[in-house]
Amino acid sequence: MRWKMLFKLGLSVVVLVAVYLFFALHNEDDSSSTSQVIPDQQTGQHEKDNLHLNKESGGDVGSTDDKSLRSDAWRNGIHLSLVACGDREKESVILLKSAVLFTKTPLVFHIFAELQLQDYFKRQIDFWPDEFRMRVEYHIYNLSFPEGEVTNEWKNLFKPCASQRLFIPSLLTDVDALLYVDTDILFLRPLEDIWAFLHKFNRTQLVALSPEHEDSQSSWYHRFARHPYYGEQGVNSGVMLMNLTRIRQSQWLESLKQYYKDYKLKITWGDQDLLNIYFHYYPEQLYVYPCEWxxxxxxxxxxxxxxxxxxxxxxxxxxxxxxxxxxxxxxxxxxxxxxxxxxxxxxxxxxxxxxxxxxxxxxxxxxxxxxxxxxxxxxxxxxxxxxxxxxxxxxxx
Structure with a gap:
């Protein structure tokens, strides 16, 4: 009798173990199917195949012409970029927060950041409630400047890493348009509204910026600049809407490099001065939006x-x-x-x-x-x- 009881108990244990293994393996298959890993066409790394992917770039960003491999957000959303160095990570996240609070169109964040700041961005954005997190796809990149003897000069031009914006067109080669902003920005209305300025560009315009000042007599550039600048007041580079496709087809990068060689001892505001010099010589390529932007x-x-x-x-x-x-x-x-x-x-x-x-x-x-x-x-x-x-x-x- 005792032998039969032990037999039944052992049989029950075997059945329970078999059921547990069945469900464990079934759940693992489900997990792998919903988190399918595919090669990332931009960096060669791997990423989850979902709307809001999280990607690190090795700094040297490649490209793909097959946009069908990208998400719907990438193809049809608003691309927003910033560069964070030093102690700018917290205000950067508040900037991104202001963007998602008012915007319904899917957002794609392109965050260029020093290595020690990258984990902060991941933790903060991934902690957002699903209602807002689902609207966002974000990508994090290492800083990347032209190689050569002036690499460190580019990195430290005016403010640390500020000149990174100049090279975004040649780094994000499968992005058609992008809004770049400084980290000390707050959006007070939907990004759809500033994105709409792209449709106001004429055939030659490739960037939108706002004036540095509203009065030429009070303008810093009018009073103090020792280099060419745009118009009578110059322009401010803090909110920069870019048609990247047109920029890549222009003389943008080579011109900026040459202007840096020619004027580096005369510029005060770093990359902003270089942009002013560029648009002094190519004014037809600039759209100027009003000061409230x-x-x-x-x-x-x-x-x-x-x-x-x-x-x-x-x-x-x-x-x-x-x-x-x-x-x-x-x-x-x-x-x-x-x-x-x-x-x-x-x-x-x-x-x-x-x-x-x-x-x-x-x-x-x-x-x-x-x-x-x-x-x-x-x-x-x-x-x-x-x-x-x-x-x-x-x-x-």
Whole structure:
């Protein structure tokens, strides 16, 4: 009797083990099918075959002409790029956060970063809630500058790594168009709106930039530049919309290298000066969009000089000279801090807009703080559009 009991117990154990192994192997097959690994055509590395892939580049970026191998986001989305060095990683993530908060079109982030910063970007973006994470495909690249005796000079031109933007067209050779921004940027409206400027380019234009100043008499370039520059005021390079296909077909890279040799002892603002020199000689290749698309402290610190910002509010906020982090321009810092504190998924009207207005009220005695609508008007407009859409949905409009 005892022998029979032991036999039944042993048989039960064998059956349980067999069932466990069956389900374990079945789950492993399912996992491998949903996380299929395919060669990455751009770097030769491997990546998961899904919408929001995470890729590291070895710095030397290759290309593929077969865009059918790319995701739908890559083919039809908005490509946004930044370069992060030093201590710029945190503000870079807040920049990306501002982009995804207001934008419905799929976004493709191209992040050029020092090695020690790359893991931070991965951890931060992968931690975003699915509602926002699913809108984003991101790629992380090592820094890459032209090889030769001036490689270190390129890397340290003006600010560390800032000149990387000049070489993006020759690195991302299967990207047709891209918006490059400095890391001290906040988007205050959907990226679809600035992306639409690409359709306003004529046949010769390949880059869009905003003026460095609105008044030629006050312009730094007009007063101090020792090199050629674009127009009467020069242009600012912080928000740079690029038709990369056209750039690659132009004399872009070789010209910039030559201008650096010719003017390196006369330039002050590094890569921005080189861009000004380039567009001085090729003005037909530049589209100039208005100041509200690159709104900086210079537009309000003495008097309000950006008419578009006065009328419609800033579309892109550019906190250059680190005003997002110091007390020199409290209104800019108030805007940045509001984006830092805002939680993904929180109500935009009450947790973003109302909070921003409350913080701006504290800055009303400062030059830029006297113009609070410039910092919130586009956000308010976006929220109003959402409310109209919801009402139409509710009542079948």
């Amino acid at each position: 690159n709104y900086r402290p210079d537009h309000c610190m003495y008097m309000s000089v950006c008419k578009g910002g006065d009328r419609d509010g800033a579309s892109v906020l550019h906190g250059n000279r680190r005003v997002m982090h110091n007390d020199k321009q409290p209104a800019f810092k108030a805007a940045y801090d509001t984006f830092v504190k805002h939680q993904f998924g929180a109500d935009l009207k009450y947790e973003m807009l109302v909070a921003l207005k409350r913080e701006l009220e504290k800055t009303k005695y400062t030059a830029c703080g006297k113009l609070p609508h410039i910092f919130y008007k586009q956000i308010e407009k976006y929220i109003d559009s959402l409310d109209i859409y919801k009402n139409n949905e509710k009542y079948g409009g």
